[in-house]
Amino acid sequence: MIEIDGLSKRWPGADRASVDGISLTVPEGTSCALIGPSGSGKTTLLRMVNRLVEPSAGTIRIGGEDARAMDATRLRRRIGYVIQDVGLFPHWDVAANIATVPSLLGWDHARIKARVEEVLTLVGLDPGRFAARRPHELSGGERQRVGVARALAGDPPVLLMDEPFGAVDPVQRGRLQEEVLRLLQQLRKTVLLVTHDVAEAVRLGDAVALLRDGRLVQHAAAAEILARPADAFAAEFLGADRMLLRLALFPLSALPRHAAPAPGPALPDGATLRDALARMLETGTTSAGLPGSGSVTLADLLAFAGRG
Amino acid sequence: MEWLRANPGLxxxxxxxxxxxxxxxxxxxxxxxxxLGIALAHRPRLAEASIMLAGALRTIPSLAVLAALLPLLGVGFTPSVIALALLALPPVLVNTVIGIRTADRAALEAARGLGMTGLQRALRVELPLAAPLIFSGLRVAAVQVVSAAALATFIGGGGLGDLVTQGLALLDTGRMLVGAIAIALLALATEAALGMLERHLATRVRGA
Structure with missing residues (x-):
């Protein structure tokens, strides 16, 4: 659990605080995405959690412990950290990169080796093929995976991610988001993540916190913030297509199932309401076929979206 | 050459x-x-000032450094070594500072974010990443020092310069030439050997 209370940062000589009295709680095992325009203070807020930036005022508690009272390096070893440019150490191989935190924590050799193989497998890289490679021998997507593996290696309860998929192409990005989402759910980590991409925020964040000029505009569950932006700024930032993004958060089972078959091929397993709507638009009909049998209807979908 | 055959021990x-x-x-x-370079690299203003100062120091001729130290430290081996150390300092310092300041910023940020202490960052990340540049500074320093050591003879520091000054004083051209050629060869050999090592190191550290 991450508890942020009244947190502020004012840089020397700045005319306003870049983070201004933000309070925010990320419950154990959930994720929160920080979004906002550039200069809104989201990255500064994130970097105060592992004290890469020292707060001017306020408190941070991680798992109930006062982060500002702890030794900063000890604190950081208990917090996974993933950054946009990954920052792998180019002079070390993949295994040594991943072993960074475990060896700082003083684990023995056998335990580190086992852990490296474990996290490599978790992020979908074959340890036999990748452990001995150097960062320059990896593709952008592979590097990003190693970065996530390195952040997870010390088994930290809390993970901070700063634009974690900013540096990879859109196709890789979608795949990585998918896999990281699955991984985060599986590992029940508490995650605070920064992104400027609303779609990524609602996809990876259970909750979304929208910042503007260092202040918290709105903090709500992903589906909630999309359905009910707090003000005109929030509505504009979240975008005109926010209701479409919202539909993508719900599985087909959110709608009542009709026995009548629908024209066209059935939707795949794991499809969302957005996929159902897209199918209806594509086929020009008011229903879409469910995997197996049965269908969902446009009327039900509209009613569902309208309920918020 | 005759002189060399007659005086191999000397x-x-x-x-x-x-x-x-x-x-x-x-x-x-x-x-x-x-x-000093590691300490300065993290203080941007001091780092720039030190680079400029080191640049200015490098324009002072080696002989002037030796001569300036004479009244302060006297003559002999120790003042010569101190003068040579002063000559070696600027190129290594400047390249250490630049090497760390131009190292992969994301890697330095990650090192901090993952919980390395300042010393761990310096030894495990900053110095290795700056190593190719530091080494090239070291090569420059080494060649300069090997050449400048020839001047140590003027403040009684010994070395191959002695052969040159003795040769001049005794009008012994053989002795003088042996000294001069040996100094030149030593400087060239230093440059060649360290240059090779440097290229080897660069491919190892950068990988690509």
Missing amino acids: FLGAVGDHLLLSLTGLAIGIALALP
Whole structure:
């Protein structure tokens, strides 16, 4: 659990605080995405959690412990950290990169080796093929995976991610988001993540916190913030297509199932309401076929979206 | 050459002195420049000031450095070594500072974010990443020191320069030439050997 209370940062000589009295709680095992325009203070807020930036005022508690009272390096070893440019150490191989935190924590050799193989497998890289490679021998997507593996290696309860998929192409990005989402759910980590991409925020964040000029505009569950932006700024930032993004958060089972078959091929397993709507638009009909049998209807979908 | 055949012991002694002078001066220079460079690299304003100061210092001729130290430190081996250390310092210092400041920023950020202490970051990430540049500074320093050590003879520091000054004084051209050629060869060999090592190191550290 991450508890942020009244947190502020004012840089020397700045005319306003870049983070201004933000309070925010990320419950154990959930994720929160920080979004906002550039200069809104989201990255500064994130970097105060592992004290890469020292707060001017306020408190941070991680798992109930006062982060500002702890030794900063000890604190950081208990917090996974993933950054946009990954920052792998180019002079070390993949295994040594991943072993960074475990060896700082003083684990023995056998335990580190086992852990490296474990996290490599978790992020979908074959340890036999990748452990001995150097960062320059990896593709952008592979590097990003190693970065996530390195952040997870010390088994930290809390993970901070700063634009974690900013540096990879859109196709890789979608795949990585998918896999990281699955991984985060599986590992029940508490995650605070920064992104400027609303779609990524609602996809990876259970909750979304929208910042503007260092202040918290709105903090709500992903589906909630999309359905009910707090003000005109929030509505504009979240975008005109926010209701479409919202539909993508719900599985087909959110709608009542009709026995009548629908024209066209059935939707795949794991499809969302957005996929159902897209199918209806594509086929020009008011229903879409469910995997197996049965269908969902446009009327039900509209009613569902309208309920918020 | 006849002189060399007649006085092999004298020649080897001079070469030994020369190397001892150079290596000691170089070692002290590096021992000062590395930690100083690491400390300065994290203070942007001081780093720039030190680069400018070091640049200015490098324009002072080696002989002037030796001569300036004479009234302060007297004559002999120790003042010569100190003068050579002062000559070795700027190139290594400047390249250490630049090497760390131009190192992969994301890697430095990650090192901090993952919980390395300042010393761990310096030894495990900053110095290795800056190593190719530091090494090229070291090559420049080494060549400079080996050449400048020839001047140590003027403040009684010994080395191959002795052969040259003795040759001049005794009008012994053979002795003088042996000294001069040996100094030149030593400087060239230093440059060649360290240049090769440098290329090897660069491919190892950068990988690509």
